[in-house]
Amino acid sequence: MSLHAEIALTRGTFDLDVSVGAENGTTLAVLGPNGSGKSTILAALAGLVAGARVTLDGVETTGDTPPSIGVVFQDLRLFPTMSALENAAFPLRARAVPRAEARALAADALTGLGLPADRHLVRPGELSGGESQRVALARALITEPRLLLLDEPTSALDITARGQIRSLLARILAGRPGVCVLVTHDPVEAMTLGDQILVLENGRLTQTGTPAQIREAPRSPYAADLVGVNLFRGTLEPLDAGAGLLSTGAGDLIVAWPAGLPLARVTDALAILRPADVTLHTMEPAGGSARNTFRGRIAGISIDGERARIRVQARPPVVAEVTLGSVQRLALREGMEVWASAKAVEVRIDRG
16 A cells, blocks of 8 residues: 655645655654644545645545545544444444444454443543543544544543553554554654654655654754654663653663652653753763763764754763853764763653
């Protein structure tokens, strides 16, 4: 299955002009700030707005959403008077599948996505956020669409439900054919679920590439700030006084324990650290409030205007963002040994 779309439309003073393409088995993560046009791209791909030419396997789609497209909207749009089971079965019933068969398939889909059988007959108003998201996913997937569209699938969830749904999505996307387009403003979500990232700013794609390519060489201040974060994955265990230890296999970090997260071992935790929150030193820092200190050599220096991104080969590897004045004052150069430090409270945990 292949996807190709040319999207050009104007809404008031906003102008969107992008080209999107992907091959079978690919997840495209469209990452951008609010108002950049992310949801408009998704609506255009779904055939809900004019101004897009979309082809699937070389066949151009029409204005109506065809059976080969499944959509999970940001606000879910579950039918409030229908049960979870009826919501999941709706696309099949709309295609004249017999009621008993549609309900049986919907029950299997909901159970497979982790919704217990005793919740199948509950209406959306009585479901939790995570449960509602599973119902919306079941409804989108039940027709086995070639194109799956996900609009901010975890934005409204708490930290526990967000991690559970993200892990569920990773499993779904890894095992299904077709193309998925994921819209998000969360760099962790984009980098963990996307095979390719499309950075969208003011209606234009400013950069495309793999997560590693985007992190290595961001091409705009937005990409440097959000996509260019330090991302760590590992096992999180509670320590004393509201702190935790994240063991990544490439080094350990001490982090502030997230509010609302139970004090228990988390086997697949994600943490992000903004490069601007990493401080560089030419001598080992003594005292201070930073609980994380990494020693390593500078592997690269990238200059962008008055800022510089410094890659330090430490345990774990980190990227720091400093001013050009700091580069000159510290005489930073590639191959130089430095110490990097970061406060535990600056490392944000987001369950994987």
